[in-house]
Amino acid sequence: MAVYTDVTADDLADFLADYDLGELLSYKGIAEGVENSNFLVHAGRGYFILTLYEKRVAPEDIPFFLALMEHLAARGLTCPQPVKNRTGDMLGFVAGRPAAIVTFLDGMWIRRPGATHCAAMGDALARLHLAGADFPKRRRNALSVEGWRPLYVAAAAGADGMQPGLREAIERELTHLEAAWPRDLPQGVIHADLFPDNVFFLGNELSGLIDFYFACTDTLAYDVAICLNAWCFEPDHSYNVTKGRALLQGYMARRPLSSEERSALPLLNRGAALRFLLTRLVDWLDVPAGALVRPKDPLEYFRKLRFHQAVTSVRDYGIDA
């Protein structure tokens, strides 16, 4: 939630001169997106979002993200649509940073999603996976199982300072997952970060998906696992089986999960919990003591991991095995 790069009106007017968006009327930095700087731009032709890609986004990945949003929107999924400039380019530079303009989406993210929202979200996730099936570009998931050990190495020394025993618990889980990780489940485009703040609703209707900057090619059911972790736990860290069932049934009504995918779900859920535990832990340990901006709590995902470790069957998530 930050604006990392300041943009002058002259910078932005120069950039927009290549677009058919009309006169620049205003722009405001918005508190959205953890990785990039985002501005809401009012121009003669309407409202748009300008994204400046910050250091954590690899420039060579940006064409994948933009082409994916265009691909999904063309297949009826409501997501920000990259706007092309007069020479047909979707990517340019503002204030020395790679930058793109996308369409503005109405809708609000739900702070306390209920089962109805989870069902709509499961449906949208399946639609995303189906719409992505013929997307030709590929991008490796740097935050899948091969990426976790480097994160563990970076965070190991500080883990026990967060909670005694955490280091060993992570190491054991990591070793287990590296050996047992399912590698032959159906793959395709996954969003990989479809937390509630990336899903917009108007009333109870899902109105759009945003923030595709972790999207990649990976196991589809792993994306389901990420969403179960992100949407179906209560503030006290207990799993809400009603929400979980709603999400999974919403998904399976459009894209049924094979029996292999279903039996892998407990393991995929453990992996998703470990992935967010590790990245949050690295971010937490990276911030100086006393900083005003406090990163998200890593231990939230340790508690979720504990839940998944105790699961004996996919039935515990609310669906048949």
Add this chain to the structure above:
Amino acid sequence: MAVYTDVTADDLADFLADYDLGELLSYKGIAEGVENSNFLVHAGRGYFILTLYEKRVAPEDIPFFLALMEHLAARGLTCPQPVKNRTGDMLGFVAGRPAAIVTFLDGMWIRRPGATHCAAMGDALARLHLAGADFPKRRRNALSVEGWRPLYVAAAAGADGMQPGLREAIERELTHLEAAWPRDLPQGVIHADLFPDNVFFLGNELSGLIDFYFACTDTLAYDVAICLNAWCFEPDHSYNVTKGRALLQGYMARRPLSSEERSALPLLNRGAALRFLLTRLVDWLDVPAGALVRPKDPLEYFRKLRFHQAVTSVRDYGIDA
């Protein structure tokens, strides 16, 4: 530049239910306003700004601010206009905080203002002072000369850690200003914080003034002094007499400064520099070491103060005595 209070869609929909703004379509926290949380709200009737007043704004002052914006807008000054709900109220509550909806203003603030912008700004400041002449409410300026010693006391112990000798230099200046401060110059409504980020332009045309949350009843020429400090120094802290002259002539073309006001200007400029030196110093010393958000540099205003102390006549600012 922050959003301090999170707002849920339900909170906001409840609040807007009392307004004739149509359905809530989206809202985004915007990185604007140092003191409050601001959201850009899209509703059926258009785009608006929602402000949640945070702890540094005294609730009893808010009616003054809102009535002032309404008063100035009714007299043709372009500034955010408070929107009334169905019962005629401009002030309500969102997420436990006092909150108001104001109209959205197009325009952009100028990062590197030139003499043309300074001239337009001087003109707008005079128009604000004239439009405020018949405003019936009054609000004491808590950050005028009587308010500086408490700030000095709060910051004194840390001042020399910032720059050796700073404490004594501030103390000497403060004692001088307390004795010499002009108390019989024309008073009225002043903005008191008209920095470049509170003045919007479309091209070279000034399109509006925002952020009236330091506005108060005080010496009109002191407001001019604040603007000279904020607009007419270069990044190397040298005074730009071309910009200063443009600002002052822009102002005086609409509201001539009396000879008393002109001869007091060097002293008022010293006061304005000391005011921002002190508040920035307090903020600076209040932030823990290593914090991610770094407050503004207090020493910028110490250098401006040094310039004003060396001034021998208002001619040094670019106008006749």
